[in-house]
Amino acid sequence: MNQARRTFLKGTAVAVAMLSGVLRVGRAFALEWNSAAFTAKKLDEALKSSGYANAAASDDIDIKVPEIAENGALVPVEASSSIPGTTSIAIFSDKNPNPMIAEFNFLNGAEPFISVRIKMAETAPVRIMVKAGGKVYTASRDVKVTAGGCGG
Amino acid sequence: MAMRMRATVDGDVATVKVLMQHDMETGLRKDKETGKFIPAHFINLVTATLNGTPVLEAQWGVGVAKNPFFEFKIKGAKAGDKIAVHAVDNLDAHFDGEVEIAAA
Structure with missing residues (x-):
């Protein structure tokens, strides 16, 4: 097989894979x-890009995290919101190489609650962001990390 | 990839626990032998349905721990209802799990 044809076939395969992927994801x-x-x-960039910039501090966000995480590769985080009309909860770790970790949208009866295990690179606040009634709210808890979980 | 799920209902609130097997590579780790970065490979979209109706939509980055575990709650669910979870990673691999809600 000549090089041009090989390149073309490779390109076609990628295009087909991308197209089918997009269609499946779209569905x-x-x-x-x-x-x-x-x-x-x-x-700051992560908060802005995800629509959580300029959030108001809130006491109605409950966060459960360990005070000390001996293994930054596995930090349990539980968050719930009692702010009326909560539609989303997002988790950020201020000092991770990519601070935004996850966002959960609650639909059709899902409670504004999430529990998930995250990675933390170093000691930092775990920042919980909430979207409710078109506004954004925040609360955070510090977690001391004794062995980071992102690089290696 | 295996996905293990458990769902129980207490009153009318179901608690769903999901455990997935996935490396969740950050792209920041170096292969000790080659010295090259191991490419990022992580689940980035997750949805859950209750009897086919969407209840949870999630976006994840590389900061979700390896072999992701998460738990969520649904009001208005009852024993026998079906919870399905669908996930996709950044390399377009798809993962599915389903469980019937058990009485607590």
Whole structure:
């Protein structure tokens, strides 16, 4: 097989794979992955790109995290919101190489609650962001990390 | 990839626990032998349905721990209802799990 044909076939295969992937994702997922927010290296950029900038501090966000995490590769985080009309909870770790970790949208009866295990690069606040009634709210808890879980 | 799920209902609130097998590579780790970065490979979209109706939509970055575990709650669910979870990673691999809600 000559090089041009090989390149063409390779390109076609990629195009087909991408197209079918897009179609499948389009069918299964209403949401699109927010690349700008998740690849942002600074907290401010990540918050802005994900629509959580300028959040008001709130006492109605409950956060359960360990005070000390001996293994930054596995930090349990539990968050719930009692703010009326909560539609989303997002988790950020201020000093991770990519501070945005996850966002959960609650639909059709899902409670504004999430528990998930995250990675933390170093000691930092775990920042919980909430969207409710078109506004954004925040609360955070410090977690001391004794062995980071991102590089290696 | 294996996905293990458990769902129990207490009153009318179901608690769903999901455990997935996935490396969740950050792209920041170096291969000790070659010295090259191991490419990022992580689940980035997750949805859950209750009897086919969407209840949870999630976006994840590389900061979700390896072999992701998460737990969520649904009001208005009852024993026998079906919870399905669908996930996709950044290399377009798709993962599915389903469980019937058990009485607590």
